Amino acid sequence: MKPLTIIAILTAALVGQPAARRPITLLVIGGTVVTENARHDVLTPGAVAINANEIVDVGTPEAMALKYRSVDTLTVRDQIVLPGLVNTHTHAPMVMYRGLADDLALMDWLNKYIFPAEGKTVSPEMVRIGTRLAALEMIQSGTTTFADMYYFEDTIARATREAGLRGVLGETIIQFPVADAKTPAEGLARAEAYIREFKDDPLVTPAVAPHALYTNDRTTLVAAAELGRRFGVPVLIHLAETEDEARIAREQYRMSPVAALESLGFFGPGRGEGAPGSGKVLAAHGIWVDDDDIAILKRRGVGVSHNPESNMKLASGAAPVTKYLAAGVALGLGTDGAASNNDLDMFEAMRQASFLAKLSTKDPTAVAAYTALDMATVGGARALGMDGTIGSLEPGKRADLITVATSSARFTPMYDAVSHLVYVARGDDVRNTIVDGKVLMRNRQVKTLDAAAVIADANRLAAKVREAVKQ
């Protein structure tokens, strides 16, 4: 019998009750537990009690052992336990184009390399292989929820569900012919069928993703937003990413990209704040915005996804992160697709968000470590309208959490766990990844995907991509 069990029985005897420990499915015993609750509680040591797909309690290891009898226990005493990271903007299958074309401006990169490569290689098979590779990388680097915009999104949804990840997955709507739709109308029909199929899935939230203001006409933008509202699913869009986009909006709409969408009723038909979960809009990038634009985004309840690495690599600019935070806009972090980053590591996104904010505001106190961590967890959940269910370690929320090893030279010494999570940690430091109460990776072993097979499939497909680009 374990000492804690004996203590539990003795304690129960002393208070005149039998030792009625509540059965649960999983107990995670830290280490330092960074809860990301409203009080920013950090327990050292702490433990998280999970039953089925839900967090039922957070407390000291002793208290949790007294209260619960667990089927499975994960003991991670030298590790940090924290909410799973929320990647609010990516294009999962684009891992297949990772490093295919670097050091180019966004419009060149899209028009000369990515759109042509996609034209020749995107297929359900490519999307499935790419999503499995991306899911492997995300599980290995501590992302538990991701927002996606791509083609054949139903295939992405199936691969995501199989991998065990949580996703807000948007079918792309774009004006020109693409692999899964010859016209926007065909794309919208595909999106509707996909939304109907996945509407009640426990892991996948289906969404509609009009690509951008500059790649869709007014009719298509309005139709896509209305589709989202009709089914109460999120609407994902690239917004105010480049100076070029701002110029195009000025030419076509005589206003800023944000004001142009507002003028179309894209963010909502009436006045006032958009209701989360009912056609909530998530805008990726949000760089070329002024104070009026930020006020519109706040009033409409639009979530913003900040992608510092992609924005630096493509020289798109620096989003006004401190202004968004001051205005109370729901702000999450994203990696963008691996073709413009070039990986899916949310720890690097946190570090970069902090570094970029400090540089661009000339204020080294901007986006301190805790602010960056908030953006990658609760902030991302809020941007997706999911902060009621994910983003922090609190009773009643879904059991999405990760553990980070801290015993290497690089983590030594550790004066402050949150500082190390933001300024030192990388995806590879994640040891365990749990989504919806299920352990997807245990001590670096991924359980839901055969890593060697996933990588081999991707390498076979990469040979075709290489040929397609040569032509």
Next chain:
Amino acid sequence: MKPLTIIAILTAALVGQPAARRPITLLVIGGTVVTENARHDVLTPGAVAINANEIVDVGTPEAMALKYRSVDTLTVRDQIVLPGLVNTHTHAPMVMYRGLADDLALMDWLNKYIFPAEGKTVSPEMVRIGTRLAALEMIQSGTTTFADMYYFEDTIARATREAGLRGVLGETIIQFPVADAKTPAEGLARAEAYIREFKDDPLVTPAVAPHALYTNDRTTLVAAAELGRRFGVPVLIHLAETEDEARIAREQYRMSPVAALESLGFFGPGRGEGAPGSGKVLAAHGIWVDDDDIAILKRRGVGVSHNPESNMKLASGAAPVTKYLAAGVALGLGTDGAASNNDLDMFEAMRQASFLAKLSTKDPTAVAAYTALDMATVGGARALGMDGTIGSLEPGKRADLITVATSSARFTPMYDAVSHLVYVARGDDVRNTIVDGKVLMRNRQVKTLDAAAVIADANRLAAKVREAVKQ
């Protein structure tokens, strides 16, 4: 008998000669070999032949196996082989202050946290424990040469030699009393004794390191530069790091920091280019410079160390990297101390150098992947005046090289090895680290340091640092 040996003997028989393979100590068989020679040759696959501390040949695995008989062979077929990384600016023992104080301006961070913490905790013991921890991290992350500025630099030099790393190690000279010198005169005397002790060391190049323009008076700056010239050793200094420093220079000298040093004869007594190796100056940061300053640095043969992560985290600004490159200034990369970064990973420094240059020039083609890799290898060697001996994989150079694993999901697929080295790789991807022909880390096992003991020592010392800062 191995197949290649049979081929060698058969080949020798066919051409009518005995198989006279030259004996060497180590053969590294790739994988992709990124030479960083002037032609930027990349061999896929390639091999590097090493004898004692020198690279003797680079070629195909077949050619190398035919020509050489090796005592030891390192076969790394799924890996990239490249020159060891050159970290041109750090303060190794400051790993002990990693994460102690974040999100602060440089002057606050120095005056309120770092200088007081140093006042209470810097000692030969602290410096030795800190240097061993830093050396462990550097070996594990592929740095083979580092330039250092700190106190008790003779102790740092001994710990560096024991760890097997190459170092350009500068004893700090500063106007106020510090742990190893009550006055600058005492510091200069310490520096001279240290330079005499290490002048002919195969791994350690002793140097003198006047801290900065704003922390030394004219007499001390001139005396430090003269000491360097007298012994023909490098002179390391922080230069033009912050806007505050530029303001102080304007107040005290009525000119820019670079022009102020030039007016003192700091970069050389006469006119014209400084001779490498004879009191060559290495300036760290170089952010607040104009075109005239860049011309001075070029004319004087001053090397510049660019530290993008530290410069962003402390909001110091963005160095004009593309201007330095256009002017032909010898430009290397540095991490700065781990207290302002917060690690010693040169892969992150490469990625950051590329990202920061693209953002700050609004040009996504600035500092392309190969340029960043050049800066971290040959560029750093040039900045240190050591490009005759290190920085590339070429016959006659010292055998300083590393290998990087590429089989993980994050590296899949791989269209371009150099893109992945800069935009995807991290220190933990390094599998083998070789310095001066000696394998310091083999398949992630560090041979010259007991990793567990080094970490335990650092954690014991960290408890004292924590107490000192509390008071």
